[in-house]
């Protein structure tokens with residue numbers, strides 16, 4: 021499959037089956053913004069749950085917060101975002117299009133002209149006004165990253181959670197950047213979701229934890245179904261480093277157009293805590309009782325994008341194979357990531373079968389994300405579920421009414437087994453636990 025082919029297929033599937041729609045479509049769309057439909061919402065939630073589960077729930081040393089999107093502009097002054105969170109903007113003098121200078125290598129991608137203006141720094145933060153007066157005192161910004169919420173709440177969390185370094189504060193949620201050139205579907209949008217964790221460590225342990233976290237984060241993508249061959253770790257060059265970082269690596273994914281970042285892991289040093297301490301006057305330190313000294317922890321930050329990662333999961337999972345002489349498209353998603361995990365299907369729309377299938381749905385929907393579908397032939401319904409990545413289909417037929425058994429069909433192999441209704445949940449759970457990612461094509 022060619023690069024454009026695959027992207028076209030993913031974008032069309034996303035729209036047709038209710039993963040991602042262009043936003044405000046009835047008004048002609050709105051500048052690279054997207055709305056998530058029923059399946060996309062479920063899948064995005066699963067991506068975030070898989071992250072939260074690994075980064076917070078299963079760890080004794082990380083806690084979560086949920087900070088405000090609109091907050092004091094002093095945060096962005098202290099963090100350096102007002103002065104430094106910029107991209108180099110150039111105008112094409114010929115066609116008047118605007119570009120991010122570091123993305124185009126001196127040639128306008130629209131008209132091919134090399135007559136470009138000098139690059140100037142364009143701040144990516146969205147500005148707005150809080151309250152009824154639109155004056156300077158009312159200016160506020162939509163957060164361009166979630167990280168600062170963790171730094172400004174450092175003392176609150178330290179005081180209420182009884183954690184001590186090394187420990188982390190995690191958050192996921194919307195961030196906003198006025199990107200000069202959004203594009204490649206949901207890869208780069210102006211409104212997107214991030215999943216970030218700030219891990220506070222004694223300064224002399226920072227290098228060790230930096231390696232720990234980028235290895236751990238790489239493994240997370242593999243465990244959730246992205247083949248290792250589609251991932252790589254790329255250290256930043258010195259001139260690429262953000263204003264706060266002494267070391268950064270990106271975890272990159274092989275998108276159809278080439279390698280692109282999914283997540284950055286940075287050693288942010290004590291930059292942020294010190295900056296906020298200096299600007300606010302608050303003491304943002306940890307008092308170590310053992311040595312009777314205070315210090316400002318260093319921070320290792322794994323910063324991932326939820327929406328971009330969801331897209332990577334879709335691309336990695338998309339395959340076409342042949343079943344019964346027909347081409348079938350199938351999303352081989354990890355059962356943890358798939359928007360629906362089980363589809364309950366009565367063989368035909370007959371009252372007794374539908375009633376029994378409703379019972380099976382009620383039974384299974386406590387353990388799995390379930391879909392229910394009674395339209396079309398069973399073969400077509402299997403194909404529809406394959407196309408949206410549902411790993412298991414449970415079919416209720418006439419034999420079910422006689423002996424209480426159902427068939428469980430596996431998405432990846434299309435094989436079917438017959439089990440009693442009591443055993444369905446454990447049979448499916450066992451298949452899910454044994455699931456392995458597809459070999460990259």
Ligand code: ATP
Pocket residue numbers: 165197199206207208209210211212213214281282283284323324325326327328329
């Ligand atoms: P880029 O260089 O692509 O602009 P970045 O290095 O500025 O990205 P970070 O600030 O490290 O990105 O943000 C962490 C993660 O947030 C990124 O790895 C990405 O997954 C996600 N992200 C950042 N900007 C966007 C965006 N405009 N749209 C979607 N996801 C984004």
